[in-house]
Amino acid sequence: MPVNLTPTPPERLRAIAGARLGITAAGIKKPGRPDLTVIALDPGSRVAGVFTQNRFCAAPVTVCRERLAQGHAIRALVINTGNANAGTGSQGLADARRACAEVARLLKCDEQAVLPFSTGVILEPLPMDRLLAGLPAAVADLAPDRWDKAAQAIMTTDIVPKARSATVTIDGHTITLTGMAKGSGMIHPNMATMLGFIATDAAIGQAALEALTRFAADESFNCITVDGDTSTNDSFICIATGRAGNPEITDTASAAFAALREAVTQLARWLAQAIVRDGEGATKFMTIQVNGGKSRAECRQVAYAIARSPLVKTAFFASDPNLGRILAAIGYAGIEDLDVNRLRLYLGDVLVAEQGGRAAGYREEQGAAVMQAPEILVRVELERGDACATVWTCDFSYDYVRINAEYRS
Amino acid sequence: MPVNLTPTPPERLRAIAGARLGITAAGIKKPGRPDLTVIALDPGSRVAGVFTQNRFCAAPVTVCRERLAQGHAIRALVINTGNANAGTGSQGLADARRACAEVARLLKCDEQAVLPFSTGVILEPLPMDRLLAGLPAAVADLAPDRWDKAAQAIMTTDIVPKARSATVTIDGHTITLTGMAKGSGMIHPNMATMLGFIATDAAIGQAALEALTRFAADESFNCITVDGDTSTNDSFICIATGRAGNPEITDTASAAFAALREAVTQLARWLAQAIVRDGEGATKFMTIQVNGGKSRAECRQVAYAIARSPLVKTAFFASDPNLGRILAAIGYAGIEDLDVNRLRLYLGDVLVAEQGGRAAGYREEQGAAVMQAPEILVRVELERGDACATVWTCDFSYDYVRINAEYRS
Structure with missing residues (x-):
């Protein structure tokens, strides 16, 4: 829907x-x-x-x-x-x-x-x-x-x-x-x-x-x-x-x-x-905002790594704050000299990860509450420059598979 | 399975x-x-x-x-x-x-x-x-x-x-x-x-x-x-x-x-x-072989574009020879000077596409027959060099979404 x-x-x-x-x-x-x-x-x-x-x-x-x-x-x-x-x-x-x-x-x-x-x-x-x-x-x-x-x-x-x-x-x-x-x-x-x-x-x-x-x-x-x-x-x-x-x-x-x-x-x-x-099978609309990069290109690279990850997209479908999957996507986005200990990850207004791990004040219920909404903001602060980029994407549901397994028939 | x-x-x-x-x-x-x-x-x-x-x-x-x-x-x-x-x-x-x-x-x-x-x-x-x-x-x-x-x-x-x-x-x-x-x-x-x-x-x-x-x-x-x-x-x-x-x-x-x-x-x-x-939700095993590239790197790039495409993977799940999706993936793999009119695409032994379009002798039943098998060979002949690369992947099924929406619970 x-x-x-x-x-x-x-x-x-x-x-x-x-x-x-x-x-x-x-x-x-x-x-x-x-x-x-x-x-x-x-x-x-x-x-x-x-x-x-x-x-x-x-x-x-x-x-x-x-x-x-x-x-x-x-x-x-x-x-x-x-x-x-x-x-x-x-x-x-x-x-x-x-x-x-x-x-x-x-x-x-x-x-x-x-x-x-x-x-x-x-x-x-x-x-x-x-x-x-x-x-x-x-x-x-x-x-x-x-x-x-x-x-x-x-x-x-x-x-x-x-x-x-x-x-x-x-x-x-x-x-x-x-x-x-x-x-x-x-x-x-x-x-x-x-x-x-x-x-x-x-x-x-x-x-x-x-x-x-x-x-x-x-x-x-x-x-x-x-x-x-x-x-x-x-x-x-x-x-x-x-x-x-x-x-x-x-x-x-x-x-x-x-x-x-x-x-x-x-x-x-x-x-x-x-x-x-109206993405195929979409149930959630996600805004992926990456700030503090050295260039717009590297911010887009990180944002797209998150936005394309099937693991991230299925976690959003399930409203499951399995946020390690977002960290993994940031990590493989291809920024060779990224210092993962400096970046901060927010889900909506909630600080989720910093200093290379889960934020001290973070409670799973906070993440779960943000994930329930049909519109979700994921914000990454890279803390290495002034550039930023935003990418919009949707989640990955059973219906995506159904639609694309049936398309043409 | x-x-x-x-x-x-x-x-x-x-x-x-x-x-x-x-x-x-x-x-x-x-x-x-x-x-x-x-x-x-x-x-x-x-x-x-x-x-x-x-x-x-x-x-x-x-x-x-x-x-x-x-x-x-x-x-x-x-x-x-x-x-x-x-x-x-x-x-x-x-x-x-x-x-x-x-x-x-x-x-x-x-x-x-x-x-x-x-x-x-x-x-x-x-x-x-x-x-x-x-x-x-x-x-x-x-x-x-x-x-x-x-x-x-x-x-x-x-x-x-x-x-x-x-x-x-x-x-x-x-x-x-x-x-x-x-x-x-x-x-x-x-x-x-x-x-x-x-x-x-x-x-x-x-x-x-x-x-x-x-x-x-x-x-x-x-x-x-x-x-x-x-x-x-x-x-x-x-x-x-x-x-x-x-x-x-x-x-x-x-x-x-x-x-x-x-x-x-x-x-x-x-x-x-x-x-x-044993990939999550896998029902098919696909070998993606890319030959005739200028370098092993570009062959891998094309093979991975095909192997990662959710549209290709759901088509394999459905045993649907919707092969245009493979051409689209080859096209966006990032090889700037690729001449799409020279390459040939095979499904198993069947020549599916050449000269930028569907092969003259190709019949949909041939593609459908290959797609039914649990193991499928996709072969791309780039016709621009001597390098080659092979990548193995699986299809994308309802169960992939189920497993990853439920993982942790």
Whole structure:
């Protein structure tokens, strides 16, 4: 069951001027389930993206990278669930381009102006006949107020659709942002996660939008893990339609840039945390905070060692303060010169370990009380520098095994 | 249930001249269960060891390292289960030394001649009163033919005691080897695993024994993983009592050294694989073989990415040839310049993927047939060099979660 996560009511999701969404059920994996989404953008929109670092990246990731690198003005996105189009070789690339070409024909734009996205099972060819047959219905459905439907249509093992809106005032103009994301398993993003999209009506230059996108990804999707598996399809896309009327933001040192970056980052962080809350089999949401490191990189290393450990994750599932497992993970995180006698480990506000062992005042009941809650803070004070990092993760339950032993069937 | 692993019948375990073992039930964690073992060595025995690289190493590991580094002639080992004496700070070190001192008093040897070993729960103080009270009974029990009892007395969540004997002829002398190991979870050794011991009556010099021990560890315990968690207590110890009558082996380029090293390595590999077969919740035993890499290190990196992936491990549990998950793991293993279009993936003898996608001749029934077996070979041909590496692991089942959610209770 998702941890403290309910669907955002549709009326609280705001349309973004210049962006329309259309959804249909193309029967890509199962009949009758919305699985195909087209997002059409008005001329003048800008798009930036970051993608998985997995060497076995999916065909649509390759196509997106190419088209964004070549600076094509993007007019549409096409997103299918039910099949990842990954591990599909040259046929997969041809299929991704063919889907874009068909969207371009229907929308009367250049085919290089379309970006493809896929999510679902790996190593199986995309069912092109059904996908192509579904596109006219998706295009016919295009409307600005379809974010709730789109958030549902991009889900795989997700239980809760993940979408949210926000507004921020910049230079006297109200800027609106709406984002959605999907992902529940194979979540250990390296650059971005399995399909996250944020659209805003802000006017912003391409270079500034790209800088903002990288920053937001690093502070959100790149700080989560469910199972330590980096997906082949991770993609995080920021769209700026430029319709809010604000003076175009081009200076990355400006207050306007900072305000928009903060708004996008907050939304991205909410979406990233929503993925963890809806992580496969999750019953607990854990924040792993590592402070006092020599660098952000080493803090992340320690945080991820804890967040990935199956032993730590099963102990959280059991609400068992078996905290030696956290110490063991800190110890094998790979920091060669770590002095374990200096660090302190807190569970919530409770000091659990210091001077290489259990804290003198610690009582098991205190740890057990913190572990009962659905949201748990693990804090490590390394006491060797000023850097810090935070990672969000979930526990490891019977249901994780069930979901992943049954997926595909 | 352990995968193709049954206890070695006691009569097939050979005594090693010069080594006696004594076991008792000291009630360290639970009353009535054998949990305390003393191994007494005749004068002239040589001992070498390798230990965990976990920075949060247990107190007994620190004491072992010190005493071996200082070149003390080792006369006894004391091993308890039920408590790891890890994350116990300065008190833990004092406790480990106190246990050794008491063994030394009972055996009338120098206290620096005793090595301590612990395994069990982390972050709880060793119950010294019960441990010290149990030592006289363990010493009174000392006899050469107790390997089967000792292999049981060092278990934690292990289901099957893991011990085995072998003989090899060197320079016309029959050399006998007997080894035992324990470990089932928190298994991802980095140098050695959670308590492995091999004793031989061979005569071998200290430097040669140390070289042999490192080699055997690298080819056995350092090639397995159950859950990716490197323990705080990993220790692998080789004992040579020198009673076989062979000329002392000192030249590491000699045929005698090679023969003994091969015998020890084979035994260590059997013990390491036995740990995987008895991995927590294991239902399948997987051999991950990566060939054609530029270096052994990168082959190990790819093999471990596959072996650690919860998605791969749950797919094996389900006998589901969801092989895209293996490609995804290869892709995120961290080899920056990997050309995924060149590599080939085999499941058993079946070519599953090549040229970046599913092999043309592959049929799902073939993959499913291989997955049904309790022992599965995954082979990756990287096609970029001559190096190779093999890693052994097990699947991820409901029982892994159950065992680790319940451990301690």
